[in-house]
Amino acid sequence: xxxxxxxxxxxxxxxxxxxxxxxxxxxxxxxxxxxxxxxxxxxxxxxxxxxxxxxxxxxxxxxxxxxxxxxxxxxxxxxxxxxxxxxxxxxxxxxxxxxxxxxxxxxxxxxxxxxxxxxxxxxxxxxxxxxxxxxxxxxxxxxxxxxxxxxxxxxxxxxxxxxxxxxxxxxxxxxxxxxxxxxxxxxxxxxxxxxxxxxxxxxxxxxxxxxxxxxxxxxxxxxxxxxxxxxxxxxxxxxxxxxxxxxxxxxxxxxxxxxxxxxxxxxxxxxxxxxxxxxxxxxxxxxxxxxxxxxxxxxxxxxxxxxxxxxxxxxxxxxxxxxxxxxxxxxxxxxxxxxxxxxxxxxxxxxxxxxxxxxxxxxxxxxxxxxxxxxxxx
Numbered sequence: 001x002x003x004x005x006x007x008x009x010x011x012x013x014x015x016x017x018x019x020x021x022x023x024x025x026x027x028x029x030x031x032x033x034x035x036x037x038x039x040x041x042x043x044x045x046x047x048x049x050x051x052x053x054x055x056x057x058x059x060x061x062x063x064x065x066x067x068x069x070x071x072x073x074x075x076x077x078x079x080x081x082x083x084x085x086x087x088x089x090x091x092x093x094x095x096x097x098x099x100x101x102x103x104x105x106x107x108x109x110x111x112x113x114x115x116x117x118x119x120x121x122x123x124x125x126x127x128x129x130x131x132x133x134x135x136x137x138x139x140x141x142x143x144x145x146x147x148x149x150x151x152x153x154x155x156x157x158x159x160x161x162x163x164x165x166x167x168x169x170x171x172x173x174x175x176x177x178x179x180x181x182x183x184x185x186x187x188x189x190x191x192x193x194x195x196x197x198x199x200x201x202x203x204x205x206x207x208x209x210x211x212x213x214x215x216x217x218x219x220x221x222x223x224x225x226x227x228x229x230x231x232x233x234x235x236x237x238x239x240x241x242x243x244x245x246x247x248x249x250x251x252x253x254x255x256x257x258x259x260x261x262x263x264x265x266x267x268x269x270x271x272x273x274x275x276x277x278x279x280x281x282x283x284x285x286x287x288x289x290x291x292x293x294x295x296x297x298x299x300x301x302x303x304x305x306x307x308x309x310x311x312x313x314x315x316x317x318x319x320x321x322x323x324x325x326x327x328x329x330x331x332x333x334x335x336x337x338x339x340x341x342x343x344x345x346x347x348x349x350x351x352x353x354x355x356x357x358x359x360x361x362x363x364x365x366x367x368x369x370x371x372x373x374x375x376x377x378x
Contacts, residue, residue, distance in 0.1 A: 002028070002376050003086040006035040006046065007077065007101060009055055009094025011193045011226050012270055014038035016117065017092045019164045021046070023369035028376075034084050036077060039227055049080045053195075053228065055097055070097070078104045086112060087376055091137075093118040099133060106136035113375045117141045117368055119151070119158075130154045139375065141368050144358055146311070161367035162360025165273040180246060180257075184220040187334075188258050188280070190266035191223060191233065197267055198229055200287050202236035205265070207327035208334075209242050215335070222261070223247045224254050224271075263338060265330065268305045272317065273358075276308055276351040281344035283318045283333050287325040308354050316350045 006021065008014045018040035024031065025044075035041050038052040055073050078101055081089060089105055089112050091098035102114045116137045120129055133140070134156040142148060143163040151158040180186065191201045209221050223233050227249045237245050248254055258264065264275045264282040275282045284306045304310050305319055318333050320326075337344050360367065 001030055001032050003032045003034075003084065004088045004090055004372070004376075005081050005084055005086040006033060006037055006041060007081075007089060007091045007098050008035070008037050008041070008052065009092075009097040011038050011040075011052065011228070013093035013098075013118070014040045014052060016164055017041060017090070018044055019365035020090075020117065020368045020372070023363075023365045024372055027369060027373055031376075034080070034086070049077070073097075074100055074104065077101050078108070081105050081112070082108055085109070088113045088115055088372060090372065091116045095120040099137070103136045113138050113378070115139045115141065115372060115375060117161075118143055119147050130156060139371065141371065143364070144307075144311075145360075159367070159371060160360065161371070162362070162364035163270075163273060163358065164364040165270060166277055166355060166359045167363040167365070180220055180222070184218055184244070186257060186261040187219050187221050188261040188264040188266075188275075189221050189223050190264065190269075190271050190275075191225075192267040193226060193229070193269070195229060195232060198232055198236075201267060201285060201325075202233060203240070204285075204287070204325060204327055204330070206236060206240045206242045206245075208265075208330040209245065210240070211327055211331040212334070213243055220244045220246060222257050224258070225249045263334060263344075265334065268319070268321075270307075272306050272308060273355070276317075276348075276355055279348050279352070281337055281347045283320060283330065283337075285325050285330065286319075286321050288322070307358075308351055311354050311358060312350065316347060316354070 006017050008017050014037045017037065021033070021041070021044055033046045035046050035048050036050065036052065037046060037048045041048065082105065089102060091102050091114065099116065102116065105112055106114055114137050119140050119142050130151055131154055134154055139157045140151060142158055142160045145160045148158065148160055189205055191205055192198050212219060221244055223245065225233050225247055230247050230249045233247050248257060258275065258280060259278045261280050264280045266272055266275060266282055266284060268284045268286040272282065272284060286305055302310050304315065305321060306317055308317055309315050309319065320329050320333065
Protein backbone atom coordinates (compact mmCIF):
# COMPACT_ATOMS: atom_id res chain seq x y z
CA UNK A 1 0.00 0.00 0.00
CA UNK A 2 1.27 3.47 -0.93
CA UNK A 3 1.81 5.95 1.90
CA UNK A 4 1.61 9.75 2.15
CA UNK A 5 2.57 11.92 5.11
CA UNK A 6 0.68 15.25 5.07
CA UNK A 7 2.44 18.10 6.83
CA UNK A 8 0.56 21.33 7.59
CA UNK A 9 1.42 24.15 9.98
CA UNK A 10 -1.85 26.02 10.55
CA UNK A 11 -5.65 25.67 10.06
CA UNK A 12 -5.69 27.19 6.54
CA UNK A 13 -3.13 24.62 5.38
CA UNK A 14 -5.14 21.83 7.00
CA UNK A 15 -8.18 22.99 5.02
CA UNK A 16 -6.27 23.14 1.73
CA UNK A 17 -4.71 19.71 2.30
CA UNK A 18 -8.10 18.11 3.06
CA UNK A 19 -9.51 19.30 -0.28
CA UNK A 20 -6.64 17.65 -2.15
CA UNK A 21 -6.88 14.39 -0.20
CA UNK A 22 -10.64 14.26 -0.75
CA UNK A 23 -9.98 14.39 -4.52
CA UNK A 24 -7.10 11.92 -4.25
CA UNK A 25 -9.37 9.39 -2.48
CA UNK A 26 -11.70 9.48 -5.50
CA UNK A 27 -8.81 8.27 -7.68
CA UNK A 28 -7.20 5.88 -5.20
CA UNK A 29 -8.80 5.01 -1.87
CA UNK A 30 -6.06 2.49 -1.02
CA UNK A 31 -3.53 4.98 0.39
CA UNK A 32 -2.29 5.02 3.99
CA UNK A 33 -1.99 8.48 5.57
CA UNK A 34 -0.40 10.08 8.61
CA UNK A 35 -0.24 13.80 9.27
CA UNK A 36 0.38 16.89 11.24
CA UNK A 37 -3.09 18.29 10.68
CA UNK A 38 -6.21 19.82 12.16
CA UNK A 39 -9.96 19.28 12.19
CA UNK A 40 -10.35 19.05 8.38
CA UNK A 41 -7.91 16.16 7.96
CA UNK A 42 -9.33 14.58 11.12
CA UNK A 43 -12.76 14.62 9.44
CA UNK A 44 -11.21 12.38 6.74
CA UNK A 45 -10.07 9.94 9.48
CA UNK A 46 -6.43 10.96 9.08
CA UNK A 47 -4.50 10.77 12.33
CA UNK A 48 -2.31 13.70 13.39
CA UNK A 49 0.85 12.91 15.38
CA UNK A 50 0.18 15.95 17.61
CA UNK A 51 -2.20 18.91 17.95
CA UNK A 52 -1.75 21.61 15.30
CA UNK A 53 -2.05 24.24 18.07
CA UNK A 54 1.40 23.23 19.28
CA UNK A 55 3.11 24.80 16.23
CA UNK A 56 0.94 27.75 15.19
CA UNK A 57 3.41 30.52 16.04
CA UNK A 58 3.20 33.88 14.31
CA UNK A 59 5.72 36.66 13.80
CA UNK A 60 9.49 36.79 14.11
CA UNK A 61 9.60 37.53 17.83
CA UNK A 62 7.22 34.70 18.71
CA UNK A 63 9.35 32.31 16.67
CA UNK A 64 12.52 33.56 18.42
CA UNK A 65 10.89 33.20 21.86
CA UNK A 66 9.76 29.68 21.00
CA UNK A 67 12.84 28.61 19.01
CA UNK A 68 13.74 25.65 21.27
CA UNK A 69 10.15 24.41 21.29
CA UNK A 70 9.97 24.74 17.49
CA UNK A 71 13.25 22.85 16.98
CA UNK A 72 11.99 20.11 19.28
CA UNK A 73 8.79 19.86 17.20
CA UNK A 74 10.79 19.80 13.95
CA UNK A 75 12.92 16.93 15.28
CA UNK A 76 9.83 15.06 16.53
CA UNK A 77 8.13 15.51 13.15
CA UNK A 78 11.16 14.42 11.12
CA UNK A 79 11.49 11.26 13.24
CA UNK A 80 7.79 10.43 12.79
CA UNK A 81 8.05 10.85 9.00
CA UNK A 82 11.21 8.74 8.75
CA UNK A 83 9.58 6.02 10.90
CA UNK A 84 6.41 6.11 8.78
CA UNK A 85 8.58 5.91 5.62
CA UNK A 86 6.04 7.40 3.18
CA UNK A 87 6.29 7.37 -0.61
CA UNK A 88 5.46 11.09 -0.55
CA UNK A 89 5.90 13.85 2.00
CA UNK A 90 3.15 16.33 1.06
CA UNK A 91 3.92 19.67 2.70
CA UNK A 92 1.30 22.43 2.65
CA UNK A 93 2.00 26.14 3.17
CA UNK A 94 3.68 27.37 6.45
CA UNK A 95 7.12 27.27 4.75
CA UNK A 96 9.15 28.32 7.79
CA UNK A 97 8.03 25.09 9.46
CA UNK A 98 7.12 22.61 6.73
CA UNK A 99 10.14 23.28 4.50
CA UNK A 100 12.58 22.96 7.41
CA UNK A 101 11.09 19.54 8.11
CA UNK A 102 11.21 18.57 4.41
CA UNK A 103 14.88 19.57 4.14
CA UNK A 104 15.87 17.35 7.08
CA UNK A 105 13.74 14.44 5.86
CA UNK A 106 15.35 14.60 2.40
CA UNK A 107 18.83 14.53 3.95
CA UNK A 108 17.93 11.35 5.83
CA UNK A 109 15.97 9.57 3.10
CA UNK A 110 16.39 10.59 -0.55
CA UNK A 111 13.76 8.04 -1.64
CA UNK A 112 10.89 10.01 -0.04
CA UNK A 113 9.44 12.28 -2.73
CA UNK A 114 8.73 15.80 -1.51
CA UNK A 115 5.85 17.82 -2.97
CA UNK A 116 5.02 21.28 -1.61
CA UNK A 117 1.60 22.93 -2.05
CA UNK A 118 1.40 26.75 -1.80
CA UNK A 119 4.72 28.23 -2.85
CA UNK A 120 6.57 30.54 -0.45
CA UNK A 121 5.84 34.12 -1.49
CA UNK A 122 9.21 34.72 -3.14
CA UNK A 123 7.63 37.56 -5.12
CA UNK A 124 7.13 39.35 -1.77
CA UNK A 125 10.53 38.68 -0.21
CA UNK A 126 13.57 36.37 -0.14
CA UNK A 127 13.50 35.47 -3.85
CA UNK A 128 16.85 33.69 -3.41
CA UNK A 129 15.07 30.93 -1.44
CA UNK A 130 14.16 29.15 -4.69
CA UNK A 131 17.77 27.97 -5.20
CA UNK A 132 17.76 26.39 -1.73
CA UNK A 133 14.24 24.91 -1.93
CA UNK A 134 15.09 23.24 -5.25
CA UNK A 135 17.66 21.06 -3.45
CA UNK A 136 15.10 19.23 -1.29
CA UNK A 137 11.64 19.75 -2.88
CA UNK A 138 10.96 17.55 -5.91
CA UNK A 139 7.91 19.45 -7.15
CA UNK A 140 6.12 22.64 -6.12
CA UNK A 141 2.42 23.39 -6.71
CA UNK A 142 1.63 27.05 -7.42
CA UNK A 143 -1.62 28.82 -6.53
CA UNK A 144 -1.06 31.77 -8.86
CA UNK A 145 0.15 31.82 -12.48
CA UNK A 146 2.33 34.91 -11.90
CA UNK A 147 4.51 32.83 -9.53
CA UNK A 148 5.69 30.48 -12.30
CA UNK A 149 8.54 32.62 -13.75
CA UNK A 150 10.27 32.75 -10.34
CA UNK A 151 10.58 28.94 -10.28
CA UNK A 152 11.12 28.46 -14.03
CA UNK A 153 14.10 30.81 -13.77
CA UNK A 154 15.82 28.28 -11.48
CA UNK A 155 14.63 25.25 -13.51
CA UNK A 156 12.66 24.00 -10.51
CA UNK A 157 9.93 21.45 -11.23
CA UNK A 158 6.62 23.27 -10.73
CA UNK A 159 3.02 23.47 -11.87
CA UNK A 160 0.30 26.11 -11.62
CA UNK A 161 -2.72 24.33 -10.09
CA UNK A 162 -4.82 27.35 -9.09
CA UNK A 163 -6.23 28.37 -5.71
CA UNK A 164 -8.87 26.05 -4.19
CA UNK A 165 -10.76 28.98 -2.71
CA UNK A 166 -11.47 30.15 -6.26
CA UNK A 167 -12.86 26.82 -7.45
CA UNK A 168 -16.55 26.55 -8.23
CA UNK A 169 -18.45 24.87 -5.40
CA UNK A 170 -21.87 23.25 -5.25
CA UNK A 171 -22.88 23.11 -1.61
CA UNK A 172 -26.40 22.42 -0.43
CA UNK A 173 -28.42 25.39 0.73
CA UNK A 174 -28.78 26.31 4.39
CA UNK A 175 -31.54 28.61 5.62
CA UNK A 176 -29.49 30.95 7.81
CA UNK A 177 -32.67 32.87 8.68
CA UNK A 178 -33.25 30.04 11.15
CA UNK A 179 -29.91 30.88 12.80
CA UNK A 180 -29.78 34.70 12.91
CA UNK A 181 -32.32 37.49 13.40
CA UNK A 182 -34.30 37.87 10.17
CA UNK A 183 -34.65 41.64 10.32
CA UNK A 184 -30.96 42.46 10.61
CA UNK A 185 -28.33 42.63 7.85
CA UNK A 186 -25.22 40.48 8.33
CA UNK A 187 -21.66 41.79 8.53
CA UNK A 188 -19.07 38.99 8.50
CA UNK A 189 -15.98 39.44 10.69
CA UNK A 190 -12.79 37.35 10.34
CA UNK A 191 -10.47 38.00 13.32
CA UNK A 192 -7.76 35.52 12.27
CA UNK A 193 -6.96 31.81 12.52
CA UNK A 194 -4.27 31.98 15.21
CA UNK A 195 -4.67 32.84 18.89
CA UNK A 196 -2.03 35.60 18.67
CA UNK A 197 -3.94 37.32 15.84
CA UNK A 198 -7.27 36.98 17.64
CA UNK A 199 -5.87 38.41 20.90
CA UNK A 200 -4.63 41.50 19.05
CA UNK A 201 -7.66 42.13 16.81
CA UNK A 202 -10.65 41.21 19.00
CA UNK A 203 -10.48 44.26 21.35
CA UNK A 204 -10.20 46.56 18.30
CA UNK A 205 -13.07 44.83 16.47
CA UNK A 206 -15.35 44.92 19.51
CA UNK A 207 -14.69 48.64 20.02
CA UNK A 208 -15.60 49.11 16.35
CA UNK A 209 -18.86 47.15 16.81
CA UNK A 210 -19.74 49.32 19.80
CA UNK A 211 -19.31 52.40 17.60
CA UNK A 212 -21.55 50.80 14.97
CA UNK A 213 -24.17 49.84 17.58
CA UNK A 214 -24.30 53.46 18.73
CA UNK A 215 -25.11 54.64 15.22
CA UNK A 216 -26.82 51.70 13.45
CA UNK A 217 -29.47 49.37 14.86
CA UNK A 218 -29.98 47.10 11.84
CA UNK A 219 -26.76 45.04 11.71
CA UNK A 220 -25.60 41.82 13.33
CA UNK A 221 -21.87 40.96 13.38
CA UNK A 222 -20.93 37.34 12.70
CA UNK A 223 -17.48 36.22 13.83
CA UNK A 224 -16.13 33.42 11.63
CA UNK A 225 -13.99 31.10 13.74
CA UNK A 226 -12.50 27.63 13.80
CA UNK A 227 -13.88 25.26 16.46
CA UNK A 228 -10.48 25.58 18.11
CA UNK A 229 -10.81 29.32 18.80
CA UNK A 230 -14.56 29.95 19.19
CA UNK A 231 -14.25 29.93 23.01
CA UNK A 232 -11.45 32.51 22.85
CA UNK A 233 -13.59 34.82 20.70
CA UNK A 234 -16.57 34.25 23.01
CA UNK A 235 -14.40 35.21 25.99
CA UNK A 236 -13.56 38.58 24.39
CA UNK A 237 -17.21 39.26 23.48
CA UNK A 238 -18.37 38.52 27.04
CA UNK A 239 -15.57 40.59 28.56
CA UNK A 240 -16.68 43.71 26.70
CA UNK A 241 -20.38 42.79 26.83
CA UNK A 242 -20.88 43.76 23.18
CA UNK A 243 -24.36 43.35 21.68
CA UNK A 244 -25.38 42.07 18.22
CA UNK A 245 -22.53 39.52 17.98
CA UNK A 246 -22.67 35.86 16.99
CA UNK A 247 -19.87 33.29 16.58
CA UNK A 248 -19.94 30.46 14.04
CA UNK A 249 -17.43 27.66 13.41
CA UNK A 250 -19.24 25.21 11.10
CA UNK A 251 -17.68 25.53 7.61
CA UNK A 252 -20.94 25.15 5.68
CA UNK A 253 -22.74 27.70 7.84
CA UNK A 254 -19.76 30.07 7.50
CA UNK A 255 -19.84 29.82 3.70
CA UNK A 256 -23.57 30.56 3.48
CA UNK A 257 -23.34 33.33 6.07
CA UNK A 258 -20.63 35.07 4.07
CA UNK A 259 -22.70 34.86 0.88
CA UNK A 260 -25.66 36.45 2.70
CA UNK A 261 -23.55 39.23 4.24
CA UNK A 262 -23.65 42.82 3.02
CA UNK A 263 -20.05 43.47 4.09
CA UNK A 264 -16.94 41.73 5.48
CA UNK A 265 -14.08 42.82 7.73
CA UNK A 266 -11.11 40.47 7.61
CA UNK A 267 -7.62 39.96 8.89
CA UNK A 268 -5.28 40.01 5.91
CA UNK A 269 -4.90 36.51 4.46
CA UNK A 270 -6.34 33.96 2.04
CA UNK A 271 -9.87 34.50 3.39
CA UNK A 272 -9.91 37.67 1.29
CA UNK A 273 -10.12 35.50 -1.84
CA UNK A 274 -13.16 33.71 -0.43
CA UNK A 275 -14.80 37.05 0.37
CA UNK A 276 -14.15 38.36 -3.15
CA UNK A 277 -15.37 35.11 -4.70
CA UNK A 278 -18.64 35.58 -2.78
CA UNK A 279 -18.88 39.13 -4.26
CA UNK A 280 -18.93 40.77 -0.84
CA UNK A 281 -17.32 44.23 -0.37
CA UNK A 282 -14.72 44.32 2.39
CA UNK A 283 -11.82 45.96 4.17
CA UNK A 284 -8.58 44.31 5.30
CA UNK A 285 -6.95 44.60 8.75
CA UNK A 286 -3.61 43.62 10.17
CA UNK A 287 -1.61 44.52 13.25
CA UNK A 288 1.61 43.06 14.66
CA UNK A 289 4.08 44.16 17.31
CA UNK A 290 6.51 46.93 16.35
CA UNK A 291 9.62 44.72 16.14
CA UNK A 292 7.90 42.35 13.70
CA UNK A 293 6.54 45.30 11.72
CA UNK A 294 9.93 46.96 11.23
CA UNK A 295 11.52 43.64 10.20
CA UNK A 296 8.76 43.09 7.62
CA UNK A 297 9.07 46.67 6.34
CA UNK A 298 12.78 46.13 5.71
CA UNK A 299 12.34 42.81 3.89
CA UNK A 300 9.07 43.02 1.94
CA UNK A 301 9.22 44.13 -1.70
CA UNK A 302 5.51 44.75 -2.38
CA UNK A 303 3.39 47.80 -1.61
CA UNK A 304 0.26 45.99 -0.41
CA UNK A 305 -0.60 43.24 2.10
CA UNK A 306 -3.60 41.80 0.26
CA UNK A 307 -3.22 39.45 -2.74
CA UNK A 308 -6.03 41.18 -4.66
CA UNK A 309 -4.34 44.57 -4.26
CA UNK A 310 -0.94 43.07 -5.13
CA UNK A 311 -2.35 41.54 -8.33
CA UNK A 312 -4.23 44.76 -9.20
CA UNK A 313 -1.22 46.97 -8.35
CA UNK A 314 -3.63 49.34 -6.62
CA UNK A 315 -5.66 49.46 -3.40
CA UNK A 316 -8.94 47.96 -4.60
CA UNK A 317 -9.76 46.78 -1.06
CA UNK A 318 -8.93 49.28 1.72
CA UNK A 319 -6.06 48.10 3.94
CA UNK A 320 -5.89 49.26 7.56
CA UNK A 321 -2.50 48.16 8.82
CA UNK A 322 -0.63 48.81 12.05
CA UNK A 323 -1.49 52.29 13.49
CA UNK A 324 -4.34 52.64 10.98
CA UNK A 325 -5.88 49.46 12.39
CA UNK A 326 -8.06 51.00 15.11
CA UNK A 327 -11.78 51.09 15.89
CA UNK A 328 -12.35 54.65 14.64
CA UNK A 329 -10.67 53.99 11.28
CA UNK A 330 -12.55 50.75 10.77
CA UNK A 331 -15.82 52.51 11.60
CA UNK A 332 -15.00 55.38 9.23
CA UNK A 333 -14.21 53.03 6.31
CA UNK A 334 -17.11 50.62 6.87
CA UNK A 335 -19.75 53.32 7.36
CA UNK A 336 -18.47 55.21 4.28
CA UNK A 337 -18.77 52.14 2.05
CA UNK A 338 -22.11 51.01 3.49
CA UNK A 339 -23.51 54.48 2.88
CA UNK A 340 -22.14 54.52 -0.69
CA UNK A 341 -23.49 51.44 -2.52
CA UNK A 342 -21.86 52.55 -5.78
CA UNK A 343 -18.42 52.35 -4.13
CA UNK A 344 -19.18 48.83 -2.90
CA UNK A 345 -20.32 47.82 -6.39
CA UNK A 346 -17.17 49.33 -7.90
CA UNK A 347 -15.00 47.31 -5.51
CA UNK A 348 -16.86 44.09 -6.35
CA UNK A 349 -16.52 44.69 -10.11
CA UNK A 350 -12.76 45.29 -9.81
CA UNK A 351 -12.19 42.23 -7.63
CA UNK A 352 -14.06 39.98 -10.11
CA UNK A 353 -11.74 41.09 -12.92
CA UNK A 354 -8.71 40.23 -10.77
CA UNK A 355 -10.15 36.85 -9.73
CA UNK A 356 -10.74 35.90 -13.38
CA UNK A 357 -7.01 36.36 -13.99
CA UNK A 358 -6.04 34.31 -10.91
CA UNK A 359 -8.32 31.31 -11.54
CA UNK A 360 -7.25 28.02 -13.13
CA UNK A 361 -9.48 26.35 -15.73
CA UNK A 362 -9.84 23.17 -13.62
CA UNK A 363 -10.17 22.81 -9.82
CA UNK A 364 -6.95 23.24 -7.84
CA UNK A 365 -7.46 20.23 -5.57
CA UNK A 366 -8.13 18.00 -8.59
CA UNK A 367 -4.96 19.26 -10.32
CA UNK A 368 -2.88 18.74 -7.17
CA UNK A 369 -4.26 15.22 -6.58
CA UNK A 370 -3.30 14.17 -10.13
CA UNK A 371 0.29 15.26 -9.50
CA UNK A 372 0.39 13.25 -6.26
CA UNK A 373 -0.88 10.19 -8.16
CA UNK A 374 1.79 10.73 -10.81
CA UNK A 375 4.55 10.79 -8.18
CA UNK A 376 3.11 7.74 -6.41
CA UNK A 377 3.53 5.77 -9.63
CA UNK A 378 7.14 6.83 -10.27
